[in-house]
Amino acid sequence: MTLQEQIRSNRLRSTIVVFGFALLLGIVGGLIGLIFNLSLGIVALVGAGLYAIFAILSSRRMVAGMTRAQEIGPDDLKPLRKIVENVSIAAGLPVTPDVRLVDDPAPNAFAAGLRPQTSYLGVTTGLLRTMPKRELEAVLGHEVSHVRNRDTYLMTMATIFAGVIALIADIGFRMLIFGGGGRDRRGAGGALVVVLAIVGLLLAPYAAMLMRMSLSRRREFLADAGSAEILNDPEAMALALKRLQVDTSTIAYADAAVAHLWVESPTSRVESERSGVNFLSGLFDTHPPLDKRIAALEEAGGFRLPDELPRDEPFARELGLM
Amino acid sequence: MVWLWVLIGVVVLVLVVLVYGYNRLVRLRQEVNTGWANIDVQLQRRADLIPNLVETVRGYAAHERETFDEVTKARTALQQAGSPAEAAAADAGVTAALGKLFAVAEAYPDLKASRNFLELQEELTDTEDKISAARRYYNATVMAFNTAIQSFPWLLLARPFGFKGREFFSAEGDLAPPEVTFAT
Numbered sequence: 001m002t003l004q005e006q007i008r009s010n011r012l013r014s015t016i017v018v019f020g021f022a023l024l025l026g027i028v029g030g031l032i033g034l035i036f037n038l039s040l041g042i043v044a045l046v047g048a049g050l051y052a053i054f055a056i057l058s059s060r061r062m063v064a065g066m067t068r069a070q071e072i073g074p075d076d077l078k079p080l081r082k083i084v085e086n087v088s089i090a091a092g093l094p095v096t097p098d099v100r101l102v103d104d105p106a107p108n109a110f111a112a113g114l115r116p117q118t119s120y121l122g123v124t125t126g127l128l129r130t131m132p133k134r135e136l137e138a139v140l141g142h143e144v145s146h147v148r149n150r151d152t153y154l155m156t157m158a159t160i161f162a163g164v165i166a167l168i169a170d171i172g173f174r175m176l177i178f179g180g181g182g183r184d185r186r187g188a189g190g191a192l193v194v195v196l197a198i199v200g201l202l203l204a205p206y207a208a209m210l211m212r213m214s215l216s217r218r219r220e221f222l223a224d225a226g227s228a229e230i231l232n233d234p235e236a237m238a239l240a241l242k243r244l245q246v247d248t249s250t251i252a253y254a255d256a257a258v259a260h261l262w263v264e265s266p267t268s269r270v271e272s273e274r275s276g277v278n279f280l281s282g283l284f285d286t287h288p289p290l291d292k293r294i295a296a297l298e299e300a301g302g303f304r305l306p307d308e309l310p311r312d313e314p315f316a317r318e319l320g321l322m
Numbered sequence: 323m324v325w326l327w328v329l330i331g332v333v334v335l336v337l338v339v340l341v342y343g344y345n346r347l348v349r350l351r352q353e354v355n356t357g358w359a360n361i362d363v364q365l366q367r368r369a370d371l372i373p374n375l376v377e378t379v380r381g382y383a384a385h386e387r388e389t390f391d392e393v394t395k396a397r398t399a400l401q402q403a404g405s406p407a408e409a410a411a412a413d414a415g416v417t418a419a420l421g422k423l424f425a426v427a428e429a430y431p432d433l434k435a436s437r438n439f440l441e442l443q444e445e446l447t448d449t450e451d452k453i454s455a456a457r458r459y460y461n462a463t464v465m466a467f468n469t470a471i472q473s474f475p476w477l478l479l480a481r482p483f484g485f486k487g488r489e490f491f492s493a494e495g496d497l498a499p500p501e502v503t504f505a506t
Contacts, residue, residue: 082448082451085452086451086452086455087455089360089364089452089455089456089459090455090456090458090459091459092353092356092357092360092459092463229462230458230459231458232458
């Protein structure tokens with residue numbers, strides 16, 4: 001499969017996922033309709049639809065808000081923009097994404113936007129202060145791959161849908177507890193339906209979350225491979241991941257809702273890696289463990305990482321940020 | 323009767339495969355064209371920067387005519403290059419000629435300190451980086467396309483429909499592995 005075909009199969013999968021979420025949404029709406037009455041279910045669905053449309057339209061700003069990414073002036077950080085430009089050209093993107101800066105000491109980066117034309121990359125100041133140029137390029141290559149593979153589109157949609165499903169299920173559940181059922185439901189059959197519906201409402205948000213997580217993990221491997229191919233340098237990506245592994249800081253205000261957007265999980269990475277093979281925590285991780293990602297790159301590139309990381313100058317020095 | 327249906331089924335299947343294969347080849351070829359357009363933009367940009375650079379250097383080092391001629395010739399060759407291999411060779415020629423020009427500039431401290439010169443130099447370096455980035459993408463698309471038209475069953479389609487393999491963007495010997503000799 002060529003890379004372009006991988007992208008196409010990715011897009012196909014995206015469509016399936018969007019439909020999957022729509023189906024799940026329909027089920028939740030149906031459950032509410034079943035427990036209370038039909039019109040309430042329809043109202044819930046229409047409300048969810050409107051909310052979803054609003055969220056899609058304002059997703060760009062929302063993500064920027066949640067990640068605290070700041071736009072930078074057109075003349076600032078030119079060397080950084082140039083790297084992004086070159087990586088985008090090598091990736092065959094039609095346009096170069098904007099760059100935004102997140103003022104945070106933890107090294108990390110993310111990509112956002114529904115289409116390549118409106119995408120942007122966010123990098124933390126910590127990333128610039130940690131990574132030498134070669135590894136920074138690899139990280140940006142990873143993010144540009146997300147844009148090219150349309151992962152950003154899928155993940156934004158997945159986030160919004162997961163949010164909407166959680167919201168409606170929550171409202172339905174609360175109404176059930178505090179408001180009481182609308183229709184008369186007596187007898188064993190009615191009770192069974194209500195119990196099933198409660199279980200459904202309880203599980204729906206988790207189903208949505210699982211869908212979101214499993215999606216993003218696969219794509220991390222793909223984006224790592226994409227970066228290695230764009231730059232023709234799998235070792236650079238592996239080195240960058242290793243450097244992220246050595247660094248244990250996490251994003252200070254990390255918002256779990258946008259965790260899957262970052263190059264490495266911005267939240268409780270250290271804990272989840274210590275607990276190791278904990279099945280449940282593994283299921284809900286947005287990112288595969290860094291060890292596995294490094295191993296995949298080593299295998300693909302046919303090299304072994306040295307134990308010591310190269311002590312090159314971080315790129316921030318070239319930018320005059322240090 | 324059954325045989326008729328089987329025959330129809332087979333024909334339909336073959337048709338579907340044909341259409342899919344043809345569309346795939348068209349798509350891959352289109353990607354090669356896009357990749358080439360990306361390189362072309364950068365080559366053009368590089369060629370556009372050169373007259374400015376020559377004028378700037380001439381202002382400080384008017385008698386280095388030979389070097390100027392060489393750069394101008396290399397630029398013309400780049401603009402006239404038709405095929406990717408020709409363009410790659412011409413581009414390598416421009417790099418060599420510019421190398422000489424910059425070596426000449428070393429002898430003129432005023433020139434080296436001139437802001438205009440420094441800016442042009444930076445622009446040219448940037449263009450070189452972009453050419454090599456665009457080259458990576460282009461060569462990847464060529465690789466995908468050439469592999470597709472040489473592999474079974476698409477090669478049966480490629481010839482009759484006139485899909486021809488494309489050239490990589492690489493100067494001569496660029497892709498050949500370096501020769502290793504052991505001193506005895």
